[in-house]
Amino acid sequence: MNHWYHSWVAAVRIARRDAWRFKGRSSLVLAMIALPILGVSAADLTLRSAELSTEQEMERGLGAADARMSDPGMGGVPIHQSPDGADNMTVENFDDKPWPEGSADIRAAFPAGAKILKDTSGSGKLRTEHGLLNTAIHELDATDPMAKGLLTLDRGRFPGKAGEIAATTHFLETSGLKVGSKLTARGLATEYRIVGSYELPGALKTDEVLARPGTFLAPLDKALKADGLPGTAAGSTYLVSVGGDGFTWNMVKKANARGVTVTSRAVALDPPADSEVPLYQRDDWSDYEQSAAAKTAELAAVGTVVGLAMLEICLLAGPAFAVGARRSRRQLGLVGANGGDRRHIRAIVLSGGLVIGFAAAVVGTALGLLLTFVLRPLLEDAMGKRFGSFDVRPLELLGIGLLAVLTGLLAAIVPAVTASRQTVLASLTGRRGVRRSSRVLPVVGLIATGLGITITLFGATATDSIVVVAGGSALAELGIVALTPALVGLFGKLGGWLPLSPRLALRDAVRNRGRTAPAVAAVLAAVAGTVAVATYATSVDVQQRASYQARLPHGAVTVSDTEGGGRGVPALRAAVQKHFPVDMRADVGRIVVGNANCEPYSDAKGCGQYELVVPEENRCALWSQDVPGSKELSPAERRKLSGDWRCQEDGQYADQEVLVADEKLLSVLAIDDPAAVDALKSGKAVSFDRRNVDKGQIGVKLITDTEKADLMRQEGKDAPGEIASFPVHQAPESVQSYGLNVVLPVQAAKAAGLTTVPFGAYFSTDNLPNSTQRQKLDAALDTLGTEGGLYVEEGYVSDNSIVLLALTVFAGLVTIGAAGIATGLAQTDAEPDLKTLAAVGAPPRVRRTLSGFQCGVVAAMGVVLGSAAGVLPAIGLRLTEEHQQLKWYERDLDAGMGGMIDPPYVPIVVPWETLAALLVAVPVGAALLAALVTRSRTAVARRAAG
Structure with a gap:
């Protein structure tokens, strides 16, 4: 044992001196091995640092509170939830009943003596230096001790009274505003002063503003609805602090009985056994965790990548060791001449791989640590979230370092065996000798190649x-x-x-x-x-x-606006025509049932809807098979019906079933059908779907009672409503309609007494708008206070x-x-x-x-x-x-x-x-x-x- 130890010590010493003597070759091999180690160690540090512990996740989600209580919107019926609160199901089976909807009474589920902090979120369009920006709005008393950890103050302070707000750093960068600036929202005349900036540790790239409870969202929602604009659709959760042992699993189940879900710090840190979770005991519960086969496949993929990386390093480093051994063959010959045997020669060459592998492990790991530490802010910005901590795991880094040592040894194996086979005479005289190529390796390679192709x-x-x-x-x-x-x-x-x-x-x-x-x-x-x-x-x-599937001809443009009864559409059309190289413009309108300010498919009071009447004989049996009382179709029947013309869909749908327009629309869309142009000029409608046509007519049903219509559709009956009929021209099936269904002339809609409002426009362009023209139009749309539903057909990119x-x-x-x-x-x-x-x-x-x-x-x-x-x-x-x-x-x-x-x-x-x-x-x-x-x-x- 002592002889073995001393021989290896001598071999390592010789290898170390040889590596230092030939610094160029040694540096080359060291760099080849150290670079992958640097990358792997840096990736390990980054992933581990970005991976939050349970305590850190709870701090970012709950702050200093014990739990967060939420309403899943199931009308307060009892539910079962998973320990983390991510999954839930109603206790009762509602497969044959209407699904429960509505709000639960969260306040009734609060534990006795608990401290409560309301947390409300919504969104709105805020006016910035550049125009309008759709922004998340957060209402929370950030000065409350329970909110500590949810937000990180960057500059200034959190809002302390009405009229003050704070904003995320990303919002300030995007909007061009700064701490001290004034801010207003679209639809709201009140000015707010930005008193501070903050960041969300888990979402650095979020555009958000923070206000005290009740000072922003409620006035904004009221102002928007009064102006006929969509509201903010705010939702609230509650942070709860109970003291003692925290919000226990039994307390969670009590809240579930009132239809409320809970995310609890105590449950997350000490989750109950699966046998104590009612959700996991249900027969209708499906666990969507990643399967063992998928995990095995991932591990196999990672192992394959690591193995191929080691193989490539060995392939490159191996010849370097071989050349080094040949350059040192006289030294190796002297070892043999002084009584050394083949084991000693192999040990010296292998020690070269060991020495360089160890050096590469140290250098690569150290550089990985340094690089990750220095680049931490950039990595956090790129990932969009802050690290939980700089998590250094010595055992993992040691394993990565051992990989470098193993790679160096593997790369030196073949040169070591080759050098040990040299005779002392050949080594001392510098003769290389002649070795025949292996005949076994090509046969093995040929078999492996053929087998691999077959597999x-x-x-x-x-x-x-x-x-x-x-x-x-x-x-x-x-x-x-x-x-x-x-x-x-x-x-x-x-x-x-x-x-x-x-x-x-x-x-x-x-x-x-x-x-x-x-x-x-x-x-x-x-x-x-x-x-x-x-x-x-x-x-x-x-x-x-x-x-x-192109939505428009190449280079064509469309804009639309459904807000405010189309009052902003003329300005929208003019802005596009001013900033884009427009060749032709086709104005389009839409049919409105009820209040002219109604948006499409709105459930608001006084708003109705319309639908195209499809004759009974033109309806696809596939779409009615789920209607109560209908016949259940067999797979063979469904397969056969799939080829029926009444069941064909091209996957393209326009924003409106019926567009009110003239023949210019056909020119913009490059629809070459002279008969369709003549039909629109003469006041006839044009249909691009023959299922709508019945004896040369189409019908538009005007529905005023949308609630009753929806109930009748669920029962498999036609919705009630007055039908307006129009003569129609059916376009050939070969025409590319770009999702259009029916085009109705303006004069025909007026003659039938239909209410129409401006909807938007289609434009053909001389050439595709460039980046500068688009930026100018975006600025103009911001000034108008609308997004405009702008779409430019660039073709497949x-x-x-x-x-x-x-x-x-x-x-x-x-x-x-x-x-x-x-x-x-x-x-x-x-x-x-x-x-x-x-x-x-x-x-x-x-x-x-x-x-x-x-x-x-x-x-x-x-x-x-x-x-x-x-x-x-x-x-x-x-x-x-x-x-x-x-x-x-x-x-x-x-x-x-x-x-x-x-x-x-x-x-x-x-x-x-x-x-x-x-x-x-x-x-x-x-x-x-x-x-x-x-x-x-x-x-x-x-x-x-x-």
Whole structure:
């Protein structure tokens, strides 16, 4: 044991001195291992720090209170809830009864002697320096001790009286206001002064203002409703402090009996057993927690990523250790000449991996700690929430550091075994000897590749398992990695057709496969991942482009406003026409039943609604199968009805079933139907859905009693109402209607006595509005106090161009880096050959061009093999998706939804532009870069004395 210990101490000492002596090579390997450790340790620190403990979650949600009591809106009927209050169900089963609605009496559920703090939230449009901003409004006495921890004061103070408010820092930045500014709300003349700024620790990017209870929301709601505008829809919860043991589980169940849900600090810190939770004992309760299979799949994915990262590091660091061992072969030979055996040689080389791995662990972990600490504010801003604490977990960081040590040891295993097989004579004389390539490794690689392809295709077409597809793809890629030395040899046969410098570079790469193959494999792994993601992303992009449904012709614009009876629509139309390059404008209106200020589908008093009358014979039987007393359809009948013309839906719907407009609307929408234009000019309506037409007429039913109409619809009866009939022209089915249903001329609506109000406009443009024009229009809409329902049809916009560019750049950097490492090792390893070239009279540029071609050869081989390997997982994933979507489509057909959806289209598209950039630009760039950084001249070495 003592002999073993001392031999390893000596080996570590020799390795440490060797690493210090060759600082360049050691720094290169250390950086390769330390960079992933830095990233992983920084990610661990960030995730752990951002992950809140139960105490921290309760502080942010409850402040200093014991509980928060809320009304779930079930009319106060008894409920069962989960311990955290996130899930609840009524005690009684209401499947055959009307679902309970309304408010519960929260005050009756308060425990005796409890301290109560009301917390109210709503929203409103506040006037800023730029216009209007939809903002959350929070009413709470932030000076109450129970509110401590909910809000973090940044500047100034919290509001202490009526007329004062505080605002979040993000709101002040967005609005252009500051502490001390005056603030008003749309619909409210009262001015409020901003006396402080604060932040919500769990939602830093929230636009919110804070006021004392009863000073903002109630007046704003009253003013808006008086002006015919929508109210704030405020809701309240109550913070409760009871003292003693806190709000216990028994107290929670008592509150549940009154229809109130509770989030309790005491229950969260010490949750009851599942057997004590009535909700979990119910047969109709479903636990939506992540399944064990999904968790296993996540762990497998993480393990695969970590394993492939370690493999790539080993592939790059292994040749460096091999070259280091060859550079130190005389030293290793002296160890053998002085009685050392193969175990000692292996120990010295392995100690090199141990020393550098340990150094990489220390450096990477330390830099990860420092980087996370320094970047903490930026990380919190990016995540939109504050860390709970700077959570350093030593055991996790120790495990990450041990991963670096393990990676260094794994990278040094093959060089250690190779160095130990050298004879003492060969080591002392500098002879490399000749080793035949392994014949077993290519066979294993070929088998693994074939098996991986088979598993991938089987998983994609038979199992629908992404885990199986990923496993098969990983196995195939590892097989190609194992085949790399043999494939490098095949590339060597091209050397006879090349000029001198590339021929020398290719032959050198083939002769020294021990350092070439790992570098090629590392490039292969990086490029394969990039090609897989690029192929998948491009295929999805083509699929989404095919499924995209334009709402308007390209470049067309529409605006609408349903507030205030359309009083602001003329100004809205003029603003668009002023700031956009408008070619033609088509004004549209809408039908109003009752008060002209009524919004569509409003339940307000005095407001009605209208609907198109669909003749009985034109109604789809699928839509009436759930009506009481209707016949239950079989899956075969539903599948058959899905192909019926009466059950076809294109998925596009206009904001209004009936638009009141003239023939200009057809011109803006590029609807080429002269008969439709003539019909509108003559006062006839135009229908784009033949289900509405009955003997050349359409009917518009005017419903004044909306409550009675809704009840009759639930009973499967037609809603009562007066019907106005109009002659109609049915547009051809081939016409692209952009969701329009019926267009009614203004004169026809007036003749029938219908009440119409301005609704908006459609615009055709000379060209697509640019960013500057849009910003000017947004400012104008803010001035008008409306959002305008603005929509500009830009067509399908793909985000993949940026993604593919980023992937190409990433793969290029990794490829150039790996090829550069291989080139540097090749230059170090082949220094005698380069000096021999200089000695025999080779021009200085040969050294530079040789280095460039060495780097380009490695990059080219890796890119070619990686491109071939990367397509497989993308194909597997796309076939899996196609299989799944076909199953879902068949299920939807049986459910009678075939008329609403199209058969799945799942293309597989290879991104040829990305491949071309990788295949051409990356190797050429790597070669040019290596040639530029290589010195042309070197000193000619003298012959060593015999």
